[in-house]
Amino acid sequence: PLPELELNCVFPQGKEFENIIIDKFRRRNPDIKFCAGGVKVTEHYGNKNMDYVVLGYAENSILTIIEHLVHNKPLQYSRRNIHGLIVVDDRMAKDYDFVNEKNMWLPEDIVNFKTLSMEIARGCIFKCKFCSYPMNGKHNLDFVRAEKYLQYELERNYELYGITQYQLVDDTFNDHVDKLARLEKVISKLPFEPTFWTTIRLDLVATRLHTIKMLHNIGVKAMSFGIESMKPSTAKIIGKGFDRERQNEALRIFATDYPDISLHGLFITGLPEETPEEITDTMNKIKSGEVPLDSWHFQPLAIATNKHYLYQSDIDKNYQQYGYQKIGNWRNYIIWKNDIWDFESCADFTTKFMNESRLSERFRVSGIDSLNISGMGDPKHTFDSIRRTSLRDYDWH
Numbered sequence: 001p002l003p004e005l006e007l008n009c010v011f012p013q014g015k016e017f018e019n020i021i022i023d024k025f026r027r028r029n030p031d032i033k034f035c036a037g038g039v040k041v042t043e044h045y046g047n048k049n050m051d052y053v054v055l056g057y058a059e060n061s062i063l064t065i066i067e068h069l070v071h072n073k074p075l076q077y078s079r080r081n082i083h084g085l086i087v088v089d090d091r092m093a094k095d096y097d098f099v100n101e102k103n104m105w106l107p108e109d110i111v112n113f114k115t116l117s118m119e120i121a122r123g124c125i126f127k128c129k130f131c132s133y134p135m136n137g138k139h140n141l142d143f144v145r146a147e148k149y150l151q152y153e154l155e156r157n158y159e160l161y162g163i164t165q166y167q168l169v170d171d172t173f174n175d176h177v178d179k180l181a182r183l184e185k186v187i188s189k190l191p192f193e194p195t196f197w198t199t200i201r202l203d204l205v206a207t208r209l210h211t212i213k214m215l216h217n218i219g220v221k222a223m224s225f226g227i228e229s230m231k232p233s234t235a236k237i238i239g240k241g242f243d244r245e246r247q248n249e250a251l252r253i254f255a256t257d258y259p260d261i262s263l264h265g266l267f268i269t270g271l272p273e274e275t276p277e278e279i280t281d282t283m284n285k286i287k288s289g290e291v292p293l294d295s296w297h298f299q300p301l302a303i304a305t306n307k308h309y310l311y312q313s314d315i316d317k318n319y320q321q322y323g324y325q326k327i328g329n330w331r332n333y334i335i336w337k338n339d340i341w342d343f344e345s346c347a348d349f350t351t352k353f354m355n356e357s358r359l360s361e362r363f364r365v366s367g368i369d370s371l372n373i374s375g376m377g378d379p380k381h382t383f384d385s386i387r388r389t390s391l392r393d394y395d396w397h
Contacts, residue, residue: 056091
């Protein structure tokens with residue numbers, strides 16, 4: 001296990017490296033301030049190299065800090081924690097008008113890279129038991145950006161920087177048909193055809209098959225599906241209990257009718273009631289093409305501790321009710337076991353399969369990787385040419 005000092009480190013290179021970098025900054029300017037934020041900070045964060053801890057969405061909080069430092073205005077929503085750090089907790093940015101956000105990328109934001117992120121909406125209408133995203137369970141069409149500002153951002157980036165590729169940041173992009181229709185309308189007015197990657201809820205596609213064409217019209221050429229489990233009873237427990245065969249049928253329509261779309265599946269091993277034999281059956285169907293994915297990722301169930309994560313899933317908070325026992329700690333997570341297996345054997349099982357997958361011919365470079373690599377600007381490496389290449393055959397140099 002890592003010491004507490006390492007868990008609070010903001011640099012992946014480690015605490016010693018962080019201390020050197022922070023010291024260099026402070027010697028240049030002793031008045032400089034450092035903020036830590038993101039999902040891995042909580043009110044208990046204790047990295048003494050930091051001055052401020054920002055919880056949750058930061059649009060309001062960062063401006064509040066700047067106004068406090070520059071104009072000595074009172075620092076709203078703030079308190080000191082037990083480590084002496086100032087915690088700014090406006091985690092939902094409740095006064096921020098997200099719907100009417102007029103986002104503008106500046107030239108210095110875009111250096112030799114032509115794939116940008118674009119936030120379409122926030123929150124999710126679902127409450128899956130393993131999910132810890134904030135704003136889960138929102139109402140339909142809450143926190144969706146206005147069409148005119150989406151169109152403005154897309155047109156401005158194209159005219160100034162030639163941007164046509166985006167990662168669409170949205171917890172569940174296809175949660176409402178009207179949202180898709182709005183974006184389809186925006187795209188129809190553009191002087192170019194964009195290429196998007198985003199996350200898609202497969203069970204919603206399966207119940208609204210007409211939205212497959214809408215997604216293609218919008219330009220979603222790379223999508224990730226959080227399938228999690230192919231076992232019906234397990235899927236029901238975690239809040240994804242829709243008919244698995246109908247979901248497979250939706251995947252087959254994508255693969256057959258829209259072969260220019262890259263399909264990526266996400267799965268979790270170690271979920272309640274699902275055995276290694278049942279997961280192996282799912283893996284074999286994927287490898288054979290019966291479940292037609294271009295790439296896939298399996299990862300073991302991670303149960304986070306409330307000490308190290310701002311947001312927690314229902315399984316994180318109530319893991320015993322789902323049949324898990326705590327047998328140790330690893331970084332920010334518990335080491336678990338249930339009646340079927342334990343975290344270590346689950347992780348070994350999953351890693352072995354993923355290593356085998358990456359060496360198979362069927363396993364393509366994922367859609368999001370293809371989008372990002374093609375965004376580097378080499379005309380020989382287009383999104384379409386990369387996504388059609390087996391991962392094992394791609395020349396990463």
